[in-house]
Amino acid sequence: MGASTSAEPRVSAEQQEAEAVAGSTGALPMLQKAFSKLANPDTNTVPLETLQQCFSFARSYSGSNVPDSFPVLLDHLGSSLVDQFFVPDKGGISWVEFVRGYNKCCSRVSASVSLNMLIRVFVAISESANVPMHLEFESGDADCKINGHLLPDHVFLLLSVCWVMSWGFRNSKGEGNLSLPDLNHLVLSVITSCAGVEGGLNVWECDISTLEVQLPAGKFVTWVMSTVPCLPDCLRQYFHARLQMAASAAVELASLSSSSVEDISSTAVRDYILTQGRAWAISITQRSAVNEEISRAFISNGGGMDDNLVYRSSYHGRGLGRFWSRVEGYKGPLLILIAGGSGDPKEENSTNRKWIIGALTDQCFENKDIFYGNSGCLYSIGPVFHAFPPTGKEKNFVYSHLHPTGKVYQPRPKPVGVAFGGTLGNERIFIDEDFAKVTVRHHAIDKTYQSGSLLPDQGFLPVEGLISEIEVWGLGGEVAKEVQNSYKKREELFTEQRRKVDLKTFANWEDSPEKMMMDMMSDPNAVRREDR
Structure with missing residues (x-):
């Protein structure tokens, strides 16, 4: 075999190792393009200011529902990311350090390491913005223990930064208006899971900004891993998207500045139960195609929400029949949301408390008198967010039963309605056929979904x-819509064919139904052969 010539540049072992890791993720070509766009041709390094501008999220702010410290945090996002993941040389960031910085943030690591990196970035941003934090890392290891505590305001700011990174990943071209959604349901989830409030906590009338309860860092980490395991992915996705945008030939660095983007406004008031904040909370609980579909339709300014709406009781009418006419034939994941209230508003001593619960199914609805399904998840969405994935013990995921078509006597008729979890007669969630009432039972009767x-x-x-x-809401994408449309057209064709009467069948008197009725009335006791 021929030996390499002396004219070929020698690649160091450090560069080979860094490029191998980046190549395993498929990002090496993108990094090469981004480096060539950002690097100074004279020094062949990326200036710190240029890289900070690449990762910055410089947008002006207007609104009253967000703390004053939030815009300051965003101002330090780009510099904190660069300081956290890149080691500069004298002239800037070399190619090897550029690739290493990407690998630190975006290479395949465990979920605990990803969460540790996210919290480190948030602490670094807070320190740069002079927002005091009470968190300490035991060492510089990527998976070290985190000590200290968070306050509810800190949790809100952390979730808000993660939302901004999710939005930035979905809107890498800078299109659309960024509105910070209502995230109180997630903050209340952290409070109820991580802290014991003396005298209890009235979640319906709670002002998060006034709470001074301490949330231990260890319990917060446990809450993220068990409730929203995809939250750390926001950092990796944003990091990758900004470099990919820099690598695009159609994007100039000027497009990353604050002069080319929209303002941050307060959350737009929507008539839907599924707001952007609730959709994002559900998306970061799922590591499946559902996450991608929810993010595509709801995170990016909510532009695709109407296309995913399959049924809404106020639009399409209440009742199981109206519901069935909309969901039948949709072979894909479906998200069902129920807004209701408990308590009798007519009684003076009773409080009518509003709440929202939901269920995510991975299969289409079927008219059966037994439970069915392979997977799913229950949600408590408002006022407090919690997720209840399957336990793996039973498969009573979904129950949907309509009235039998024939009038057949049933000694023990099966319940008519829609249900999730539990058993027949003891469903964890049961919606009656009129869609007027919903019954929610204790988790002890349900072995399909996790307790809570x-x-x-x-x-x-x-x-x-x-x-x-x-x-x-349909989360099966365009394929599920096309399949449902084909199913509906086929059903309409069959219905039209059944309505047509073949007159030739009744042309002969001997075969006519009138002749049959006359014979039965003249001699009802006559023995006749039964046609089968």
Whole structure:
């Protein structure tokens, strides 16, 4: 074999190792383009200011529902990312350090390491913005223990930064308006999971900004891993998207400045149950194609929300029949949301408390008198967010049963309605056929979904609530829509064919139904052969 010539440049072992790691993720060509766009041709290094501008999220802010410190945090996002992941040389960031910085953030690591990196970045941003934090890392290791505590305001700021990175990843071209959604349901989830509030916590009338409860860092890490395991992915996705945008030939660095982008506004008031904040909370609980579909339709300014709406009781009418006409034939994941309230508003001593629960199914609805399904997840969405994935013990995921078509006597008729979890007669969630009432039972009767209260202060007794709205969102993409449209067209064709009467069949008197009725009336006791 021929030996390499002396004219070929020698590649160091450090560069080979860094490029091998980046190549395993498929990002090496993109990094080469980004480096060539950002690097100074004289020094062959990327200036720190240029790289900070690449990762910055410089946008002006207007709104009243966000703390004053939030815009300051965004101002330090780019510099903190560069300081956290890149080691500069004298002239800037060399190619080897450029690739190494990408590998630190975006290479395949465990979930705990990804979360550790996210919290480190947030602490670095907070320190740069002079926002005091009470978190300490035991060492510089990527998976070291985190000590200290967070306050509810800190959790809100951390989730807001993650939302901005998710939005930036989905809107890498800078299109659309960025509105910070309502994230109180997630903050209340952290508070109820990580802290014991003396005298209890009224989640319906709680002002998060006034709470001074301490949330231990260890419990917060546990909450993220168990409730929103995809939250650390926001950092990796944003990091990759900004470098990919820099590598694009159609994007100039000027497009990354604040002069070319829209303002941050307060959350737009939507009529849907599924707001952007609730959709994002559901998306970061799923590591499947559902995550991608929710993010595509709802995170990017909510532009695709109407296309994914399959059923809404206020639009399409209440009742199981109207519901069935909309969901039948949709072979893909469906998200069902129920907005209701418990308590009798007519009673003076009773409080009508509003809440939102939901269920995510991975299969289409079927008219059966038994439970079915292979996977799913229950959600407590408002006022507190919690997720209840499957346990793997039973498969009573979905129950959807309509009235039998024939009038057949049933000694023990099966319940008519829609249900999730539990058993027949003891469903964890049961919606009646009129879509007027929903019954929520204690998790002890359900072995399909994980335990936990779907409603705050639920107790052991069943809770019956009045339904104000039901929404069904399709998360199967364009393929599921096309399949459902084909199914509906086929059903319409069959219905039209059944309506047509073949007159030739009744042309002969001997075969006519009138002749048959006359014979039966003249001699009803006559023995006749039964046609089968």
